[in-house]
Amino acid sequence: MKTRSLRVIGTSATLTEEIRRQAAIDLPFEINFEILDGVSCLRRGVMMPESYDVYDQWFHSVDLLWTAGAIQPIDTKRIFRWPEVRIAGQPVGASLGKGRNLAPQDRLYIQDDGTLGPKQSSLSSPLISMLPTTYNMDSFAYTRELSAELKDGELPSWAWLIDDRWHGRCTLSLDPASSVVELALAVRSAGLVDIENPADLTIEEIDALFEVLMSRKRTGHFTRLWASTEDSARILAGTSCVIGSIWSPAFYTLRGMGQDVVYAAPVEGYRGWHAGLCLSARIDDHTKDLAYAYLNWWLDGTPGAIMARQGYYISVVEPLRATMSPAEWGYWYGGEQSTERLPGSSGVTVVQPGELREGGSYLQRVSNVSVWSNIMSEQNYLERRWREFLDA
Amino acid sequence: MATTPSPKTAAQHGPERTDARPVVTGAYLYDAVRDLLARKIHSGELPSGAVLKEGTVSTHVGVSRAPVRRALAMLANDGLIRGADGQGYIVGQGKPIRMSNRRLHDILVAEPEDIDRSATWERIFTTVLDEVLSVMPFGTYRIQEAELGRYHDVSRTVVREVLWRLLDRRLIEKDRKSHWIIGQMTARSVRDSLEMRRLLEPQALGNVAAQLDRNWLRQLEERIAIALAQFPDCNPSKINMIERDMFGAMYDGLRNARMLGSIRRNQFALIIPTLFRQNFPNRDDRPDLVTYGQIVQQLQSGTAEAAQVLLRMHLERAERLTLARLRVLSLLPPPVSIPYLFSTH
Numbered sequence: 012m013k014t015r016s017l018r019v020i021g022t023s024a025t026l027t028e029e030i031r032r033q034a035a036i037d038l039p040f041e042i043n044f045e046i047l048d049g050v051s052c053l054r055r056g057v058m059m060p061e062s063y064d065v066y067d068q069w070f071h072s073v074d075l076l077w078t079a080g081a082i083q084p085i086d087t088k089r090i091f092r093w094p095e096v097r098i099a100g101q102p103v104g105a106s107l108g109k110g111r112n113l114a115p116q117d118r119l120y121i122q123d124d125g126t127l128g129p130k131q132s133s134l135s136s137p138l139i140s141m142l143p144t145t146y147n148m149d150s151f152a153y154t155r156e157l158s159a160e161l162k163d164g165e166l167p168s169w170a171w172l173i174d175d176r177w178h179g180r181c182t183l184s185l186d187p188a189s190s191v192v193e194l195a196l197a198v199r200s201a202g203l204v205d206i207e208n209p210a211d212l213t214i215e216e217i218d219a220l221f222e223v224l225m226s227r228k229r230t231g232h233f234t235r236l237w238a239s240t241e242d243s244a245r246i247l248a249g250t251s252c253v254i255g256s257i258w259s260p261a262f263y264t265l266r267g268m269g270q271d272v273v274y275a276a277p278v279e280g281y282r283g284w285h286a287g288l289c290l291s292a293r294i295d296d297h298t299k300d301l302a303y304a305y306l307n308w309w310l311d312g313t314p315g316a317i318m319a320r321q322g323y324y325i326s327v328v329e330p331l332r333a334t335m336s337p338a339e340w341g342y343w344y345g346g347e348q349s350t351e352r353l354p355g356s357s358g359v360t361v362v363q364p365g366e367l368r369e370g371g372s373y374l375q376r377v378s379n380v381s382v383w384s385n386i387m388s389e390q391n392y393l394e395r396r397w398r399e400f401l402d403a
Numbered sequence: 404m405a406t407t408p409s410p411k412t413a414a415q416h417g418p419e420r421t422d423a424r425p426v427v428t429g430a431y432l433y434d435a436v437r438d439l440l441a442r443k444i445h446s447g448e449l450p451s452g453a454v455l456k457e458g459t460v461s462t463h464v465g466v467s468r469a470p471v472r473r474a475l476a477m478l479a480n481d482g483l484i485r486g487a488d489g490q491g492y493i494v495g496q497g498k499p500i501r502m503s504n505r506r507l508h509d510i511l512v513a514e515p516e517d518i519d520r521s522a523t524w525e526r527i528f529t530t531v532l533d534e535v536l537s538v539m540p541f542g543t544y545r546i547q548e549a550e551l552g553r554y555h556d557v558s559r560t561v562v563r564e565v566l567w568r569l570l571d572r573r574l575i576e577k578d579r580k581s582h583w584i585i586g587q588m589t590a591r592s593v594r595d596s597l598e599m600r601r602l603l604e605p606q607a608l609g610n611v612a613a614q615l616d617r618n619w620l621r622q623l624e625e626r627i628a629i630a631l632a633q634f635p636d637c638n639p640s641k642i643n644m645i646e647r648d649m650f651g652a653m654y655d656g657l658r659n660a661r662m663l664g665s666i667r668r669n670q671f672a673l674i675i676p677t678l679f680r681q682n683f684p685n686r687d688d689r690p691d692l693v694t695y696g697q698i699v700q701q702l703q704s705g706t707a708e709a710a711q712v713l714l715r716m717h718l719e720r721a722e723r724l725t726l727a728r729l730r731v732l733s734l735l736p737p738p739v740s741i742p743y744l745f746s747t748h
Contacts, residue, residue: 054734058682075734078727080686125687126723214591292684388590388726391733395542395587 016041017301020056021067022049023240024258025145025286029317029356038308040301048238049186056289057081064298065305066289069188070115073140073289074386077118077127082289084121084138089303092310095327098143099285100377115143115285115383141287142306143326145318148281148376149189152262155271157253167275169193170200171254173223178232182246182255185236187397191220192282192382193256198223200279210385217389221396228403236401240264247272259322260356267359276370280381287326319343320356324373346372432466436474439464439511444483444494448510451495453502455484459491463511524564527555531565534741535574536674539588540729541737543747546575546583550743573668585744588671590726597725599669601718605711607654607662608698612707614656620703623648627696634689639680642688646673649695672725679728682735687724691717 017040019026026044034042045063047055053075056066060081066072076082087093096103098116118127121138131137151172160176172181172193183190195209195216204219206212212220227233234252237243244261246252248270262274288306290299308314312330319325319335324344331340341347348367355361370376387393440460443449461471475492478484484492493499531551538544552562566583569575578584586592627645630637650670657663676688694717701710737746 054736057731057734074727075731078687078724079682079731080684124690214589386730388730390590390730391540392587392589394733 015039015301016043017065017298017305018043018045018063019065019067019305020045020047020052020063022047022052024260025067025318025323027260027317027321027356030314033313033317034305034308037311037313038301038304040304042305049188060291061293064291064294065302066291067144068286069384070118070141070143070285070287071188071384071386073118073127073287076289077140081292082140083292083294084140085142085290085306086136087139088136089307090142090310091307092327092330095329096143096310097326097328099146099283099380100324100328100374115146119143141289142309143285143287144309144314145287145323145325146283146285147259147323148283148370148380149193149256149258150275150277150281151193151254151256152247152265152272152274153254154247154252155273158273166278168200169196169277169279170198171275172197172256173201173203173227173232175232177253178230180234180251180253181232182234182243182252182257183236184243184256184258185238185401187393188384188386189282189284190236190256191387191393191397192384194224195220196277196279196282196381210382211387212389212393214389214392217393217396221400224400225403228400244268263321263355263361267355267357267361274369276376276379277381280379281370281376282382282384283377283380284384317356320354320361322368342366342368344373346370346375433470433473433477436460436464436466436470437477440474440478441481441483443510444478449494450497450500452497452500453494453507454487454491454499455494456491459504459507460511463508522564523557523561524568527557527561528565528568531555532569532572532574533674534744535569535585536671537678538738538741538744538746539574539585539671540675540678540732541587541735541746543587544585544744545747546585547743547745548583554741554743571664571668572671574671584747588675588729590729593672593675593725593729594722596669596672597718597722599665601715603662603666603669604650604654604718605715607657607659607666608702608714609707609711610659610662611654611656612702612705612710615653615702617703619652620699624696624699624703627692627699631689631692631696634692635685637685639685642680642685642692643677645692645695646676649698672729675725675728675732678732683731690720 019042021044023046026046031042031044049068052066052068053072055062056068056072057075057079058081066076066082073082090096098119103116103119117129119139119141120128120131121140122128122130123132127140150167151169153167153171157177171177172183183193191212192209195206195212198204198220199206199209203223204216206216206220235246237246237255237257240258240261241264243255243257244264247255247257247261248265248268259274262272265272288309290302294302310325310327310330312334315325315327315331316334316339319331319339320343322343325331328344331344335343338350339353342349342353342362346368349362349364351364352360353362370379440449440455449455455475457468457471457475460475461468464471475484479486479492484494485496487493487499535546546566548559548562548566551565552559555562566575570577575583575585623645626641630641630645650673654663654666657666680688694713698710698713698717701707701713
């Protein structure tokens, strides 16, 4: 007899213990989360669609998942809050500020010819490749120790990631999907390499970028690179690291531990990312019903509040008014000073009264995205250079 | 946790072959002739008493006398035939029987593919070519000459011959240390090659159109129609074979050797759909198959201009899908190793 259960693969960024526990309470079927690192998750998603029912990761993975035939269309008719869905806070189809190139919505709709594109198909209820859920604007965190070494009035810049002043004390993600874009922003800001579009590097730009990175790596500029949120918090909490490109859950974990760290709003703008949920191409009809229930649940307010408490935004905000306190909404989304102690997703206090989120409200932060994470045209060349960099 | 499967490569799981290793018996002509004659003797088609003369066998089989002489000597040594006092050889122990030239010819050329008359390098070239192409999307590789020779059981001279031809196709290069290097396939190299193909292939198609064999075209059209009727359940190797004919055999008769050389040098990205189909289900190939069918129909009805336009359109459309598939391939772990190829990253 088939048990009613749903298999979800994703990363620790969204498949958190709090989400799992809440889903178990709210949904009348069993849900199994399989948590993988970013690269393994994408690889599994592409090569073994029979091994999962729902895929939860970044929007740019859709390019590969769709081409490989690993996912199937999502019928927006079955998504009850579809009319309320916003991509990065903007109505679907709107422009996304400075980081326009290959914004998440460019691959949202399934076109009449079976390809993905930014325009709704001729169907009255469009088919989409991925249901947009969480998103955020990322940068890096630094310690007070580093602040002490700054010049007067010096503003945070991505160039700090390769700055000699903190040689040997910088960490990065092992995942090239986020790190390469950030390092491209860094070398461009430092004036070392001319880069036209950090989200879509040419062969020459990749070579020039890696020439800088390999020499930094060999001389020991970077400390250990991190593989997961927990890992990144551990590294930055240690004494050997003063700056690191980390994600907001790790930053708020550090704040919850009482660490005196600052999240930067870089002058060049943020690296934006958008995540979502996909349906496996191999899912059977029965399990598909469970999957749609799970997708709808994600937009219902409760998961959005859990995600907000680790600094992530969600594509449907209306129900959050009911699932978050006004003080929480004010700090996480409104960009207002917090009026009370706010809990993180695990319940520990991560925001003290009087604190302000860097970069302002969610709409201000979105408008300050410089680059969206992306699968680059020269992806296979980049992957090879990245492996070379890791092995150096 | 489920393990991630290794991708298949054309060379290892190529649908056109069941084994990546070439059949080494037959690497020399005399071996091939000896095998052919031995098979015909064992099967009884060449009866006991049949007379085999060097000159006649040479004429019927279409190879020079030297390898035939050596093959006959070897068969005599094996006791399958015996010398007939300077009058050639006699099969088995029976009394000599005279066979008409016609009959001997029918027996010997019933399977004309029995003897591969090409030079040794030609016999392993396609295999090595596929092996080299199959790793190109995954990184930069170095070819170890001696290992290549061992793997394919050929001499250093033959290895060199193959490598120089791969160099001529711009698939490999020599680095400063004089190592043979297979450069990685990049989005740019794919785009550039497709730009060249758009310039060259419609012209080439126009040049060969009039001389294409109608029978061959009709059969190709049938195969395309079958693949389309079965799509997406058709065997991916059938689509690979259709593409080999559409872009390979189609131009074989091109008189302009320079043009043909340039075309072949720019077709390396055809490995992308082949590798892709081995790892992922059929889905996006239908429009291409439809176009192939239309091209072949136009060629049969003598409207080459229309075929050229269709081909150009196909080559324009191919870019987006080819590049998307290359990005997917970049995610796969590098293919299972081929012993003479060493990843340099």
